[in-house]
Amino acid sequence: MRSLALVVGAGALILGSAAILRGPLGDAAAQPASDPAAEAKFLEYTRYPVPAGETGKFQLNVDFPKTRPAARAMPWDAIDFRQQPEAYLRSVLDYCLADAEGRDFQFGGSTKWYHAPWLAREPIRGLTNERGSVVGELAVGHGGASNVAVGYYNDLGAWAFSKVWANRGNPQPAAVDFPVGSVSCKLLFTDADPAQVTYLKGSLEWRAAPRGTAKTVRLLQLDVGVRDARANAMTGWLFGTFMYLGDPQAPRPFAFKNLTPVGLMWGNDPDLGPIKVKTGAKPVEGWMNPVVVEHYRAIRSQTPGLGTDLGLFGRVNGPVDNPRSGCLAxxxxxxxxxPDWTSAERSRQLPFVPPNFNAANPTAQEDSAVRRFFRNLKPNEPFLAGKQSLDYSLQLAVGLENYHAWRQQARVMLAPQRASDFKAVRERNWIDVVPDAEEPKRGDAPAEARERRR
Incomplete structure (x- = not known):
């Protein structure tokens, strides 16, 4: 790997040459057709070496299709997701595992599955840091856990990355194009102790080195996303989730076919705000497995203020996801x-959850704000007016933000305007899928619970 890395937190940039910049501030529009530094950064995925004594090294696959893959029938096309959500989910899972499982989820040289570039990964499995599980979320009395994940896209989904990153030194977000049939799959692992979270006993174990420290993590959740034209009236996408729900009394050898479906959603239920919920209304644009619902209701009801639903008002969500949101939202x-959107601005303007509300007596304004968060956005409709939609791909969004941060670093080093420029750049350096500032850490008090108690 070439030495063109950011020195995180130090405000320094190591570059082979300043010739990558064109124009006084190195603006993206002026980037050359060939940019060796940007090419090297595009292929770089970690700042950590494989720890001593560990085997295996992640194989990044960003050799995206050069031509748009032909449209084709998918195994779930004949399944009505509203009437048969579990069958639909199983069909997508089987598709996501075909070839991938046999490769042990290493996709170097694959023409079927690809990764997102510009993500901050650990070196063994390419896992990114995810939202942490807070006290009481996974098991009664459990003190919290750190979670990591790796995602991949099929060739149709990778086409969107090919369009955006056709010039690796000058991405074009407006070119994003996820064709019908695009599929994403993400495996989420936790470092929770199965002695405490007993239903993890028997789950798939990987060695990984998040933030450079090697440890064993266990599969807890598996997410899928599908671009399906039958959902065009709402969002154009379906998102679903599985989990490992083992029997702590009789653990058996791990098999993906034994994963338990958590839920499938095809819309955000934008009319379901706190006022309507008080009348007894429930989500209708998704399906939740009642077995999983009851499992976590029994767990989370034991922590005062934590709430019992996986997603807000019963919307579809996974066990490691923020319970004040939902997958599609x-x-x-x-x-x-x-390029000039700082992480602080993004956090203010683009929160992970809707605004707080008084559950006992919500106002019309609070109700409207919650429903706005859960809009059914079309694939080309941005959450914030004036920004560029990335069609439900957070991995593409985070990668682009990391790219902008890297470019901004170079701009500041060449032409700093003020000392605060350096601080702003450091805030944006190598952003994880969930930025540190917004990630509940192991052992934290449940922030979501505090907000609910308003």
Missing amino acids: CHGRALDGG
């Missing part, structure tokens, strides 16, 4: 804010 925030 979270991904609907995927957009490109441009």
